[in-house]
Amino acid sequence: MAVAITFNRTPDLPPGNAAAVSPLIRRLVAPNPSAFTFQGTGTYIVGRGKVAVIDPGPMIESHLEAILDALRGETVTHILVTHTHIDHSPLARPLQRATGAPIWGCGPHGSGKHEQGVKVEEGGDMEFAPDRQLGHGDVAEGAGWTFEAVHTPGHTSNHLCLALREENALFTGDHVMGWSTSIVSPPDGDMSAYMASLNLLLKRDDSVYWPTHGGPVRATKPFVAAFIAHRHEREAAILACLRDGIGRIRDMVPRIYGNTIPPQLYPAAARSVFAHVIDLAERGVIAADGPVGIEAQYRLPR
Numbered sequence: 001m002a003v004a005i006t007f008n009r010t011p012d013l014p015p016g017n018a019a020a021v022s023p024l025i026r027r028l029v030a031p032n033p034s035a036f037t038f039q040g041t042g043t044y045i046v047g048r049g050k051v052a053v054i055d056p057g058p059m060i061e062s063h064l065e066a067i068l069d070a071l072r073g074e075t076v077t078h079i080l081v082t083h084t085h086i087d088h089s090p091l092a093r094p095l096q097r098a099t100g101a102p103i104w105g106c107g108p109h110g111s112g113k114h115e116q117g118v119k120v121e122e123g124g125d126m127e128f129a130p131d132r133q134l135g136h137g138d139v140a141e142g143a144g145w146t147f148e149a150v151h152t153p154g155h156t157s158n159h160l161c162l163a164l165r166e167e168n169a170l171f172t173g174d175h176v177m178g179w180s181t182s183i184v185s186p187p188d189g190d191m192s193a194y195m196a197s198l199n200l201l202l203k204r205d206d207s208v209y210w211p212t213h214g215g216p217v218r219a220t221k222p223f224v225a226a227f228i229a230h231r232h233e234r235e236a237a238i239l240a241c242l243r244d245g246i247g248r249i250r251d252m253v254p255r256i257y258g259n260t261i262p263p264q265l266y267p268a269a270a271r272s273v274f275a276h277v278i279d280l281a282e283r284g285v286i287a288a289d290g291p292v293g294i295e296a297q298y299r300l301p302r
């Protein structure tokens with residue numbers, strides 16, 4: 001019986017339109033809908049008059065224009081970035097050129113601890129470097145708003161959530177998305193780090209999550225608890241495969257996912273299963289014949 005997750009797939013306004021979603025927060029979505037981004041990248045504007053922009057988005061000129069249009073007569077004092085995927089960070093520099101605002105946030109893209117012969121995962125923004133890197137607990141303050149950085153590695157090793165103190169809100173980036181579970185793809189994606197970062201959120205008391213993709217999440221802890229349960233369920237499915245002698249990831253994916261996702265997403269699903277397999281192997285729950293890798297044969301320990 002699959003874990004039920006109460007996703008929020010409420011449609012955004014069309015690209016080009018900023019919506020006021022709370023007293024301090026506006027959101028506008030970029031025109032980059034896909035199987036990975038839902039309706040597109042949700043860029044947030046926080047404050048009035050002197051504002052912060054969170055995750056400017058992908059390198060799309062019309063989205064830059066939409067951000068600048070939404071901010072006519074206002075000043076951008078901070079550009080904040082949660083992580084270095086190409087749908088989040090590349091527009092930070094063009095926005096900086098247009099506004100002069102410094103870029104704060106996550107560090108440069110990491111390579112992750114599991115190389116496995118793979119240099120980088122797809123979709124990393126290797127150009128990104130912040131003007132001011134935020135570590136866990138660091139604060140960025142502006143006119144009427146205060147952010148605290150919450151380091152949440154897993155989706156990427158450099159992922160930050162940003163806590164807005166004035167509204168007890170957490171901008172969750174891609175760590176916790178509204179519309180779907182997150183992709184954890186080695187080498188930079190790391191399942192054990194991701195699980196620890198989900199558990200970190202359970203220790204907090206955020207009233208609302210504002211994810212990049214999908215609508216807000218107000219039942220924050222039950223939502224995160226369901227994500228954790230979903231991952232435990234996925235682990236159990238992998239172990240069931242091994243018990244039935246299905247030891248290769250490419251054979252596990254159709255059995256685990258079946259028709260719940262379109263077959264063109266099977267390669268992405270394989271990366272996710274691989275992330276679980278690395279974690280299970282590190283914990284000694286499963287073993288590999290030879291080095292741990294996406295093509296390796298896995299089994300239960302003897």
Ligand SMILES: [Zn+2]
Nearest residue numbers: 083085155174
């Ligand atoms: Zn991402």
